Amino acid sequence: MSVFKDAGHLFRFAGLFVLAFLLFLVIRHFVVPPSFGQYGHYRGAAMGEIAARPVKFAGHETCEACHSDVADAKKAGKHAHVNCEACHGPQEKHATSDDPSATKPPLPDSAVLCVRCHTASAAKPKGFPQVNPAEHSNGMPCDTCHKPHNPGMDAGGPK
Amino acid sequence: MNISRRQILILLPAAAVAWKSVLAGTPETASNYTMSDHWWGMLIDIPKCIGCGNCVRACAMENDVPDGHFRTWVERYHVSDEDMTNPEVISPDGGKEGFPVAEEDSKKYFFVPKMCNHCADSPCTQVCPVGATFVAPDGVVLVDPKYCLGCAYCVQACPYGCRYIHPVKEVADKCTLCYHRITKGLTTACCESCPTGARQLVDLKDPKDPIHEFLKTHPVQVLKPQMATGAKAFYNGLDGSVR
Incomplete structure (x- = not known):
């Protein structure tokens, strides 16, 4: 052991390094979230947290589970592929409520709703049905003549 | 048993490393949703877009997007045949309330809905200094609001x-592809409320997804393909003037 006779100060110094490393491991253990690095250089649990945010648009399948009559009426017409909440707005609260009648959505105002899509503009695709609202109906509400769920004139006129 | 000081010095760090792997625990299991089974993207069909702004409003309602900021927005292009590189582009309030009526003239008009392209090789996630934004195993680019410092490197890095x-949370925010919806089997709020089907959520790992047939039979392009971002917002009928 004569080689190490005068090396005590080196071992003490090395010991300090090891202690510092241990301290680093302990601190790292407490500051790095457990799921960090689970899938990559990020917190794996973040995805679960983002996925847990509340839903507001219930989805047309949910609507159709109760309102099958409207779904059937819609299927026959030009609005077949327009989903319920495109016009009626987000309805998750209404759909999951114990008393859906209490959270019944207000009826959309056809004067605002219909023109949003159907006002004639040169910017819209040519095949899309569009009218100049003032000329077309002379100020009458759209639902005087068109049923919103099946708007074709052959579908029986006023709702 | 006698353990020398030297043996302790070797054993302790080894024990610490072993203990850490014990504490790391098992990965979380989400109900009925396996990330590795999906590779999400979006199909945007420009000839179908009427510029109604339904997607912008639905996104803002679903995700509480603050006024004046947009996770998705719609642009209206007005392009003359002589000067394709200088289109007139408008997007009043992101197209949230639609667009002013356009009169027919010699130039062409079309609408371009924009959103996060959920790039597979995303520039935004590469610049994050803290690992707060990432491409999830199912292909969705997400921000971890608890880890984000708000340095805005990613805001500058996104080419789109x-x-x-x-403005309130002071962290980076962006389209999550309605991650809280698609992991429950619903489509995104923008797709749900698009009246013409101009937007379609697509799952490239689902062999039954109609996207495969669509990509095969249509001239589809991504935005800024020269940047090689691996963008997954596929545009059908994309005009060369779109930037």
Whole structure:
């Protein structure tokens, strides 16, 4: 052991390094979230947290589970592929409520709703049905003549 | 048993490393949703877009997007045949309330809905200094609001301008592809409320998804393909003037 006779100060110094490393491991253990690095250089649990945010648009399948009559009426017409909440707005609260009648959505105002899509503009695709609202109906509400769920004139006129 | 000081010095760090792997625990299991089974993207069919702004409003309602900021927005292009490189582009309030009526003239018009492209090789996630934004194993680019410092490197790095700093939370915010919806089997709020089907959520790992047939039979392009971002917002009928 004569080689190490005068090396005590080196071992003490090395010991300090090891202690510092241990301290680093302990601190790292407490500051790095457990799921960090689970899938990559990020917190794996973040995805679960983002996925847990509340839903507001219930989805047309949910609507159709109760309102099958409207779904059937819609299927026959030009609005077949327009989903319920495109016009009626987000309805998750209404759909999951114990008393859906209490959270019944207000009826959309056809004067605002219909023109949003159907006002004639040169910017819209040519095949899309569009009218100049003032000329077309002379100020009458759209639902005087068109049923919103099946708007074709052959579908029986006023709702 | 006698353990020398030297043996302790070797054993303790080894024990610490072993203990850490014990504490790391098992990965979380989400109900009925396996990330590795999906690779999400979006199909945007420009000839179908009527510029109604339903997607912008639905996104803002679903995700509480603050006024003046957008996770998705719609642009209206007005392009003359002589000067394709200088289109007139408008997007009043992101197209949230639609667009002013356009009169027919010699130039062409079309609408371009924009959103996060959920790039597979995303520039935004590469610049994050803290690992707060990432491409999830199912292909969705997400921000971890608890880890984000709000340094806005990612806002600058996104070539599509799809990120913003949330004015209240002061962290980066962006389209999550409605991650809280698609993991429950619903479509995104913008797709749900699009009246013409101009937007379609697509799952490239689902062999039954109609996207495969669509990509095969249509001239589809991504935005800024020269940047090689691996963008997954596929545009059908994309005009060369779109930037």
